[in-house]
Amino acid sequence: MALSNTQYNEIMHEYEIIQQENRADLEKRREYVYEHVPGYKELADSISKISVEFEISRLNGKKTDSAFLHDKLEDIRARQRILLHDAGLSENYLLPKYNCPDCKDTGYIGNKKCHCFNQRVVSMLYAQSHLQVLTRENNFKKLTEAYYTGEHLDHFRKAKQISINFIKNFDSTYQNLLFHGTVGTGKSFLSICIAKEVLDRGHSVVYYSSCDLFRKLTDFYYDFNKKTELANLCENIYNCELLIIDDLGTEISNAFVLAQLFTICNERELLKRSTIISTNLSLKEIQNRYHDRIFSRLAKNFQLLRLSGPDIRMQMAKKQN
Numbered sequence: 001m002a003l004s005n006t007q008y009n010e011i012m013h014e015y016e017i018i019q020q021e022n023r024a025d026l027e028k029r030r031e032y033v034y035e036h037v038p039g040y041k042e043l044a045d046s047i048s049k050i051s052v053e054f055e056i057s058r059l060n061g062k063k064t065d066s067a068f069l070h071d072k073l074e075d076i077r078a079r080q081r082i083l084l085h086d087a088g089l090s091e092n093y094l095l096p097k098y099n100c101p102d103c104k105d106t107g108y109i110g111n112k113k114c115h116c117f118n119q120r121v122v123s124m125l126y127a128q129s130h131l132q133v134l135t136r137e138n139n140f141k142k143l144t145e146a147y148y149t150g151e152h153l154d155h156f157r158k159a160k161q162i163s164i165n166f167i168k169n170f171d172s173t174y175q176n177l178l179f180h181g182t183v184g185t186g187k188s189f190l191s192i193c194i195a196k197e198v199l200d201r202g203h204s205v206v207y208y209s210s211c212d213l214f215r216k217l218t219d220f221y222y223d224f225n226k227k228t229e230l231a232n233l234c235e236n237i238y239n240c241e242l243l244i245i246d247d248l249g250t251e252i253s254n255a256f257v258l259a260q261l262f263t264i265c266n267e268r269e270l271l272k273r274s275t276i277i278s279t280n281l282s283l284k285e286i287q288n289r290y291h292d293r294i295f296s297r298l299a300k301n302f303q304l305l306r307l308s309g310p311d312i313r314m315q316m317a318k319k320q321n
């Protein structure tokens with residue numbers, strides 16, 4: 001599973017809070033009934049008394065009749081239900097309520113995680129990925145061939161098919177993609193489409209524009225008070241199951257940034273964590289801008305996918321006018 005221990009504990013803590021709230025809520029309803037439904041509390045007390053007496057007899061080795069006890073308790077409970085009903089309340093008024101009845105707000109059914117737990121994981125992963133907003137507009141449902149023709153369409157179809165395979169094999173295969181090509185040819189769009197599918201399958205994804213990522217790393221690195229933030233950021237970008245660096249080449253270029261980019265590639269390769277990079281730079285420009293040791297890593301470990309054609313945003317703007 002894609003969660004860190006801290007994230008797991010955070011989710012389990014949410015369940016504890018829900019349980020506490022629901023228990024407090026039940027306690028309030030019980031107090032209300034004890035106060036407003038005459039005779040109800042006496043019946044509840046008699047259930048406790050009879051049960052305790054039965055247990056003491058059993059422990060003392062006396063002969064006990066559990067079927068008789070069962071019938072007796074059932075009889076009392078039926079009388080309680082009638083009292084609730086006569087007071088205009090639901091018969092279930094004093095049953096515990098759960099946000100998720102399937103796991104009774106424990107997160108687990110037996111030793112398997114409940115669907116509500118998995119849902120929380122996905123929500124948490126979305127929040128961590130910075131992709132909550134972007135995936136609303138950039139997803140496979142909105143992907144269209146309409147803006148591509150000729151060889152551009154061929155490039156797009158190939159990239160799309162490889163993206164689909166990337167998702168299909170994500171659980172079993174270490175794979176990296178590098179989308180390159182001119183501005184507005186759908187590189188970021190495809191990266192985010194993939195991110196959405198991978199997130200929805202419960203994997204951790206972290207998305208950064210190159211510019212933001214290296215600015216943040218630089219800020220944290222040179223600020224002594226940000227050591228924890230730096231450690232958390234590095235932990236996230238080295239370990240997340242899918243890292244997306246959008247718009248490589250828009251970051252400031254200096255020795256620190258180059259070293260960081262190399263470290264990211266290296267760490268992720270060692271951990272066999274997949275990465276997607278998109279860039280408006282051509283392969284030649286990548287080679288010129290980054291050291292050979294970075295370029296050779298990209299060339300060796302990444303599937304290079306070229307997208308081409310006229311700027312889609314311009315085409316869309318023209319259409320709207």
Ligand SMILES: [Zn+2]
Nearest residue numbers: 100103114116
């Ligand atoms: Zn549940």
